[in-house]
Amino acid sequence: MKKIFTVSVALLTYVLSIAQPPSVPATAGSSFGEKVTADKAITIDQLQSLLLSKNEGSRKADVKIKGVVTDVCTMEGCWIKVQSPDGKMMVKMKDHQFAVPVALNGKTVVIAGEAEEKITSVEQLKHFAMDAGKSKEEIAAIKEAKKEIVIDAKGVLVL
Template identity: 60%
Template sequence: MKALYSFIILLLITAAVHAQPPNVPADKGATFGAKTTPEDAITVDQLASVMKSREGKKTEVKLKGTVTSVCESMGCWIKIRSADGDMMVKMKDHSFFVPLALNGKEVVVDGIAEAKETSVEELKDYAKDAGKSKEEVDAIKAPKMELTITAKGVLVL
């Protein structure tokens, strides 16, 4: 029984160590996830037009934009500045993470864009991950229709 408890404690410690954003610089040219290039990258405004023409269906894109926030707990998502509010970018299958130092940087995100409804529960989780106060989290009462991207790779410009 002692061995089982020791194993569980070791497993929890390992999970806690790995559940943090990478502590690496976000210098120009740094890539997180799959390698990508800035060629053919479109702006957030152009993405909105593309998605309207495709009626919100999943679309492969390279998006150029400025990071406004990074998931503080793991680095598993970022938000990109948009005229309609910040756009959510999640790292595909949690297969890679980005550093907090990415905040404020211009990046190219290579991935799949789609229009979807984000549930209240998800919105609250994102707010908690972003370090929002309990009051701000509790104020979230309705789902949100938004453009999101599932990133395969992120390049710092």
Template identity: 40%
Template sequence: MRTILSVILLAVFTLSACNSKEVQEKSTDVSSETLPIGYFGEEINDQGVNTLDRLVAVLETENEFHGKVVGEIKEVCSKKGCWMTIDLPNGESMRVTFKDYGFFVPKNAHGYPVIIEGVATKKVTDVATLKHYAEDAGKSVEEVEAIKSPKKEYAFEAIGVIIQDNA
């Protein structure tokens, strides 16, 4: 009887140790040293990629741009990577969100070259959303409170992202 009890206790302790290690590994945050390269969302490819100049030109005459573009990530949501921005050749920036919030990008991806596929539009973003974005970007309370009016901006809803090595 003692042997059976000893085996059961040993099994319980072993399983308990394994489970705590598994939980610890899952809760470990991605190090800022980890390269943020790879595919996110739907797996897309680099064929048929347009320039940002082309995207801006299309949106000057049409309501939407469908396709892929290449750029460089300027800023990433510091909370969970739920959006990023890309500077455009006309001096403006474009906010990239991810279809149905189905995926995010690494928070340390700023400065990396990127290919995105999806739909771009020009839209007006309301004050509440602009404040939310500013908070996500880690802006100060004063900077957030200074936002008083809606903003016309370029928006891109991506179905897939390739973050490339910036070597």
């Protein structure tokens, strides 16, 4: 039993140590995850209005949005943030089924997925800050959960 545990821990450590975002270009037309087209993509302002028109507790919608990437997970490429009127909106790659390159930072993209208003815990916010390479002081300064719109992306298209 002890050997199985030791081997499991070693294997997990190895897998985590090699997990990185893909090192591919993020040029116009590049696609990650499911194929996405730009037709009928809405703005983040329109997304916020759409979700606010729904009843509290059921603020979900399948959407296709257009936005500018402001941050990319440097550990695995498993999330991005896009510019929104309220700051930055979190976009997670659905079930870690695909990753995006760090080169996506600053690019305009179309994201297809499910948007939902959620409360992100302090623990999760600290985890995202660590993935983004924030300093220990910045991470320690996170003291409150955050109500925000989060998208589980099925696919991303670079414009």
